[in-house]
């Protein structure tokens with residue numbers, strides 16, 4: 001279990017307490033600046049807490065050796081920039097660094113899962129935004145982490161690749177991996193997540209099943225938008241009223 005207890009980080013997060021379950025997909029939603037990326041970085045052990053703590057399986061994440069933490073938690077940041085130009089295959093192979101092995105099977109599986117096998121030899125600099133995003137996710141998958149924390153991994157993807165990657169992430173969750181995604185698209189969160197955390201101005205406004213966390217009252221309260229859900233559970237679409 002990956003938990004935060006009364007987590008405070010400067011002005012950005014205030015008293016966030018939540019316990020995330022392995023084997024499920026959790027979506028973190030909220031308006032711009034609500035603290036979603038801050039929470040995700042803290043869950044990855046990359047931002048120190050001012051107050052409170054982050055626990056992985058009841059042990060403080062801050063006390064875990066970095067290599068062990070990197071094996072347990074795969075983190076995909078929002079910006080997705082690659083500092084130097086490498087081939088897709090070499091970038092994805094970097095996902096094995098915490099293990100200190102080539103992990104050829106894991107690298108090949110990650111490339112296949114993200115539909116990037118045909119791009120393996122291509123320099124990262126030549127990829128489109130969506131292809132880059134898929135290669136970066138492949139790098140995380142190659143590390144075979146117990147937790148995947150990804151900041152808007154679907155934002156640059158076309159519809160087919162969004163659905164494809166959501167299937168990959170669901171398969172990961174079904175195999176016991178804890179998947180945590182920052183998602184702006186509330187319909188995606190509603191239809192694909194098992195649970196939704198709603199952040200507003202650094203505070204947790206909701207933490208429950210999607211239908212409850214993304215109720216029309218909460219959407220109105222947090223986003224200031226009057227909206228209506230259409231369709232059946234699992235196939236919801238959101239429409240605004242004014």
Ligand SMILES: Nc1ncnc2c1ncn2[C@@H]1O[C@H](COP(=O)(O)OP(=O)(O)OP(=O)(O)O)[C@@H](O)[C@H]1O
Nearest residue numbers: 011012030031032033034035036037038039078182
């Ligand atoms: N390094 C930093 N120093 C100071 N303030 C920061 C820093 N990084 C983020 N913030 C501020 O903290 C708040 C939360 O930022 P965060 O990136 O977590 O929001 P977010 O919910 O992910 O937003 P978005 O949807 O726009 O990506 C914002 O007001 C942001 O300006």
